[in-house]
Amino acid sequence: MDQAASATMLHRGEVPAWAVNLGVGIVIAALIPVSISFDKYIDNYVLDVLIRIGVAIILAVSLNLINGITGQFSLGHAGFMALGAYTGGVLLKHYQHQIHGALLPPVFIGVTILGGLVAAIAGLIVGIPTLRLRGDYLAIATLGFGEIITVVLNQIESIGKFEVGGSAGLHNIPHVTNFFWTYAWVVICVVVIARLVYSAKGKPFFAVREDEIAAAAMGIDTTYYKVAAFVIGAFFAGVAGVLSATLSGNLDPGDFNFVKSIVIVVMVVLGGSGSITGSVLAAILLTYLPEQLRAFEDWRLVIYALLLIVMMLVRPEGLLGNRELWWKRKTAMV
Amino acid sequence: MALLEIKNLGIEFRGLRALSGFNFALDQGELVGLIGPNGAGKTTVFNIVTGVYRPTAGDVLLDGKSIAGMKPFRVNRRGIARTFQNIRLFGGLSVLDNVLIGFNQSVAHGFLGTLVRSRRQQMEERLHEEEAIELLRTFDLVDRLHDSARTLAYGPQRRLEIARALATRPKVLMLDEPAAGMNPQEKMDLMELIGAVRRKFNVGIWLIEHDMKLVMSVCQRMTVLDHGETISVGTPQQVQDDPKVIEAYLGKAEV
Amino acid sequence: MHDFLQQLVNGLSVGAVYALIALGYTMVYGVLRLINFAHGDVYMVGAVIAYELAVKLAGLNSPVWVALPIIFLGAMVGCGALGFTIEYLCYRPLRHRPRLVSLITAIGVSLLLENLFQNRRIFGATPRNLPELLVIRPVLSIAVGASHSPVIVTNLDLISMGLCIAMMLGLSWFVLKTKMGLALRAVSFRVDTASLMGINTNRVISMTFVLGSALAAVAGVVDAMRYQVDPLMGLIPGIKAFVAAVLGGIGSIPGALLGGFLMGLVETLLKGYLPAQYNNYSNAAAFVVLILILLVRPSGLLGKTTVEKV
Ligand SMILES: Nc1ncnc2c1ncn2[C@@H]1O[C@H](COP(=O)(O)OP(=O)(O)OP(=O)(O)O)[C@@H](O)[C@H]1O
Ligand SMILES: [Mg+2]
Numbered sequence: 015m016d017q018a019a020s021a022t023m024l025h026r027g028e029v030p031a032w033a034v035n036l037g038v039g040i041v042i043a044a045l046i047p048v049s050i051s052f053d054k055y056i057d058n059y060v061l062d063v064l065i066r067i068g069v070a071i072i073l074a075v076s077l078n079l080i081n082g083i084t085g086q087f088s089l090g091h092a093g094f095m096a097l098g099a100y101t102g103g104v105l106l107k108h109y110q111h112q113i114h115g116a117l118l119p120p121v122f123i124g125v126t127i128l129g130g131l132v133a134a135i136a137g138l139i140v141g142i143p144t145l146r147l148r149g150d151y152l153a154i155a156t157l158g159f160g161e162i163i164t165v166v167l168n169q170i171e172s173i174g175k176f177e178v179g180g181s182a183g184l185h186n187i188p189h190v191t192n193f194f195w196t197y198a199w200v201v202i203c204v205v206v207i208a209r210l211v212y213s214a215k216g217k218p219f220f221a222v223r224e225d226e227i228a229a230a231a232m233g234i235d236t237t238y239y240k241v242a243a244f245v246i247g248a249f250f251a252g253v254a255g256v257l258s259a260t261l262s263g264n265l266d267p268g269d270f271n272f273v274k275s276i277v278i279v280v281m282v283v284l285g286g287s288g289s290i291t292g293s294v295l296a297a298i299l300l301t302y303l304p305e306q307l308r309a310f311e312d313w314r315l316v317i318y319a320l321l322l323i324v325m326m327l328v329r330p331e332g333l334l335g336n337r338e339l340w341w342k343r344k345t346a347m348v
Numbered sequence: 349m350a351l352l353e354i355k356n357l358g359i360e361f362r363g364l365r366a367l368s369g370f371n372f373a374l375d376q377g378e379l380v381g382l383i384g385p386n387g388a389g390k391t392t393v394f395n396i397v398t399g400v401y402r403p404t405a406g407d408v409l410l411d412g413k414s415i416a417g418m419k420p421f422r423v424n425r426r427g428i429a430r431t432f433q434n435i436r437l438f439g440g441l442s443v444l445d446n447v448l449i450g451f452n453q454s455v456a457h458g459f460l461g462t463l464v465r466s467r468r469q470q471m472e473e474r475l476h477e478e479e480a481i482e483l484l485r486t487f488d489l490v491d492r493l494h495d496s497a498r499t500l501a502y503g504p505q506r507r508l509e510i511a512r513a514l515a516t517r518p519k520v521l522m523l524d525e526p527a528a529g530m531n532p533q534e535k536m537d538l539m540e541l542i543g544a545v546r547r548k549f550n551v552g553i554w555l556i557e558h559d560m561k562l563v564m565s566v567c568q569r570m571t572v573l574d575h576g577e578t579i580s581v582g583t584p585q586q587v588q589d590d591p592k593v594i595e596a597y598l599g600k601a602e603v
Numbered sequence: 604m605h606d607f608l609q610q611l612v613n614g615l616s617v618g619a620v621y622a623l624i625a626l627g628y629t630m631v632y633g634v635l636r637l638i639n640f641a642h643g644d645v646y647m648v649g650a651v652i653a654y655e656l657a658v659k660l661a662g663l664n665s666p667v668w669v670a671l672p673i674i675f676l677g678a679m680v681g682c683g684a685l686g687f688t689i690e691y692l693c694y695r696p697l698r699h700r701p702r703l704v705s706l707i708t709a710i711g712v713s714l715l716l717e718n719l720f721q722n723r724r725i726f727g728a729t730p731r732n733l734p735e736l737l738v739i740r741p742v743l744s745i746a747v748g749a750s751h752s753p754v755i756v757t758n759l760d761l762i763s764m765g766l767c768i769a770m771m772l773g774l775s776w777f778v779l780k781t782k783m784g785l786a787l788r789a790v791s792f793r794v795d796t797a798s799l800m801g802i803n804t805n806r807v808i809s810m811t812f813v814l815g816s817a818l819a820a821v822a823g824v825v826d827a828m829r830y831q832v833d834p835l836m837g838l839i840p841g842i843k844a845f846v847a848a849v850l851g852g853i854g855s856i857p858g859a860l861l862g863g864f865l866m867g868l869v870e871t872l873l874k875g876y877l878p879a880q881y882n883n884y885s886n887a888a889a890f891v892v893l894i895l896i897l898l899v900r901p902s903g904l905l906g907k908t909t910v911e912k913v
Contacts, residue, residue, distance in 0.1 A: 031465035034465065035465065100542060143898060149900065150638055150903070151897055151903075158846070158890030160625075160894065161886070161890050162890050209463055213456075213462045214476060215455055215461075215469075216456045217452065218449060220441055221438050222437060223440075224437075224438035225436050225439075227420075227913055228432065230423060231398060231421075232421075232452065232512065234449070234452055279707070280707055282708070283703055312723065315714065315721075316718045316722065317710075319711050319718055323693060323711035326707050328698055330697055395913055
């Protein structure tokens with residue numbers, strides 16, 4: 015059968031863009047009342063898990079842009095997260111007595127963006143080696159970057175009058191984040207990255223993953239796209255860092271070592287590298303699962319590890335493979 | 349002034365001279381062949397012209413401006429597109445996406461437009477899709493739009509690679525053994541297609557081919573390489589009668 | 604000068620352990636192109652076996668020269684079997700999948716081993732000391748010039764370096780002189796062609812895991828004696844040994860040795876010469892050096908630069 019009588023047929027039944035935009039706006043707005051009622055009526059523990067799931071989604075989706083979609087195997091995502099977390103944690107702790115009430119929301123927005131930007135600058139710097147390194151060598155260099163961040167954070171007690179905490183960690187950071195802030199960022203992260211890569215402007219990200227030499231021969235500035243993936247991915251990791259710092263109120267450099275990076279990589283691969291909805295699913299699953307396994311106490315992480323191995327053996331392409339759950343076929347990677 | 353002009357081009361790999369004193373010119377709408385035995389340096393010429401290798405001697409001019417040593421993506425943006433001897437499609441992407449990626453430089457809207465899915469962005473994407481489908485129709489691939497490129501058979505993969513190259517709207521199209529691995533019937537069809545492309549898109553086509561008979565039947569002129577040296581230039585007839593060419597190909601069944 | 608020489612001895616002793624672990628990474632990478640993330644944990648299992656055996660042997664009052672060989676051999680056999688099992692169950696079924704899949708599985712195996720041994724019914728999370736089978740003491744003290752204190756080499760330093768060199772020689776002999784070694788080189792060169800040539804690639808790959816794991820076991824036993832036994836002890840040396848393998852050029856056996864010793868030296872020298880409060884930076888320095896070297900030579904010091912044919 016002729017799969018395409020005309021291009022417009024591809025778009026039949028598609029929701030118009032303005033409606034989707036409006037929908038995204040409504041979803042974010044609706045998060046406010048949801049968040050307020052959650053704060054009131056939901057058990058603190060459940061809320062905590064929900065927020066951690068949100069942070070995990072941001073981390074997994076943003077790493078997917080780098081690893082799964084652009085094909086640049088990075089093992090340093092926790093490093094970007096650490097930079098955001100510390101930027102947010104240090105600033106909010108220092109100024110906690112000056113900011114309250116109506117001042118808090120705009121300041122928090124500013125701080126999350128700032129945390130993201132600091133991480134993004136690091137992403138720019140880390141993105142540069144990717145121009146020379148490939149595959150395992152890139153993986154190990156980014157792992158090194160993450161470890162360097164951890165070690166440096168361990169050493170810095172303070173910067174000027176700002177307390178950083180050094181190896182003792184940074185504590186008593188105000189608990190600013192809540193369901194709303196977290197999931198507003200989740201929506202922004204998913205929508206931005208999905209729209210970007212599933213558009214004419216973003217298709218080259220996939221091309222770089224598939225074949226760099228062919229991509230360059232098609233006029234794609236592969237350097238630009240690789241660095242862009244790192245910068246955008248790092249930005250959202252930084253944002254996730256700020257959110258998690260203000261969730262627990264505590265920061266410890268050790269929280270951001272390569273094990274954390276690996277946990278995020280596992281989410282991406284388990285969900286299916288390149289599949290954004292897959293990353294979302296895996297982030298939910300892999301944050302929720304260990305909670306459920308709490309009943310098994312000592313054997314919890316053993317079971318977690320076994321499940322991971324079995325899942326890879328049974329479904330190596332990840333939950334969704336290269337597909338998306340609901341995007342239309344025209345954009346779906348086949 | 350020719351569209352593509354190559355002067356005295358040469359390259360060495362660690363002291364090994366793989367190409368020397370190569371001269372060439374190609375005009376709009378021409379179809380010219382490049383032949384030679386295995387390891388003669390044909391692919392190397394293509395790689396230098398498209399910026400994969402930097403020449404150690406000579407110059408490459410497109411529209412009179414030097415492009416030698418430029419990065420591959422810049423060379424493509426100047427108007428040279430190519431295919432690869434060992435097919436390099438975006439295997440995990442759909443046939444349609446492979447061609448759409450070729451249009452990437454014609455995307456006029458910015459990142460912001462992409463993020464809010466502006467009207468302009470949507471119009472542009474739709475336009476590109478129509479164009480891509482039209483292009484794929486020419487290459488008889490339109491019934492495979494949504495299949496991943498990897499799942500295509502050998503012949504269709506070669507055709508898709510040409511379609512993808514054309515999507516970058518080149519002035520010069522360079523094809524590295526596009527008929528390799530095809531059966532005689534497929535080869536004949538492909539040559540016909542290449543002829544049609546030349547007329548329809550008015551591009552200059554430069555073609556590497558092993559099969560002498562095949563090139564001779566379609567090319568207006570040709571260059572023969574052996575061990576990095578140009579041993580003969582001229583019309584198919586002139587080249588065929590050149591004793592040096594016969595010598596280079598001695599023992600080869602095709603001659 | 605004296606300080607420097609002492610650091611050199613310490614560096615070589617630590618580096619020998621890195622080299623032993625790095626060899627396993629490099630050999631597996633050579634045949635499978637897989638970063639065997641669980642390798643550091645195999646080293647940990649080696650240390651745990653050493654602990655268990657040492658406790659038994661100490662109870663029997665066996666003399667050092669009987670106990671040590673038993674411990675080393677026991678750990679090597681145990682880890683060899685573990686390596687074989689891991690490959691057979693977890694990596695073999697995924698061999699024709701993208702490499703990333705095996706890597707994640709390897710991470711899973713690593714998590715499994717760490718958490719299994721942290722369980723108190725198996726070993727427990729608290730680090731334990733080996734019973735004093737081998738009293739670590741200086742065996743050599745070399746006076747250097749007119750300096751006040753001599754350079755000290757302990758018996759453990761000698762064991763560490765001696766075993767590393769012995770293992771290395773044995774491995775070289777095996778790889779270069781035996782038929783199985785030839786097969787291993789063939790598989791490293793090209794798996795598909797090797798199997799076409801009638802080489803039983805499965806056997807070669809199994810053997811690579813057994814050998815690499817046995818080498819890691821040796822490293823594990825040495826470190827069990829030097830430090831403590833702890834289910835998470837494989838993490839950092841594992842990463843460092845992997846960095847060492849990459850530094851030397853992953854896939855290259857001499858490279859692993861070079862990288863291991865370099866890593867040990869850089870680390871101890873930095874620890875020795877940096878002011879105490881910056882001590883922790885020596886860990887970061889290893890990675891800085893790595894990144895710098897990779898930027899200059901993207902495939903490691905002794906690694907082959909592979910040019911992709913266009
Ligand atoms: N990157 C490189 N490094 C070293 N030598 C190279 C490189 N690229 C090509 N060569 C050498 O240059 C010579 C010409 O190779 P080229 O690929 O251009 O031949 P060809 O004419 O396309 O042959 P074929 O018909 O087999 O495709 C060969 O000897 C090849 O080994
Ligand atoms: Mg060629």
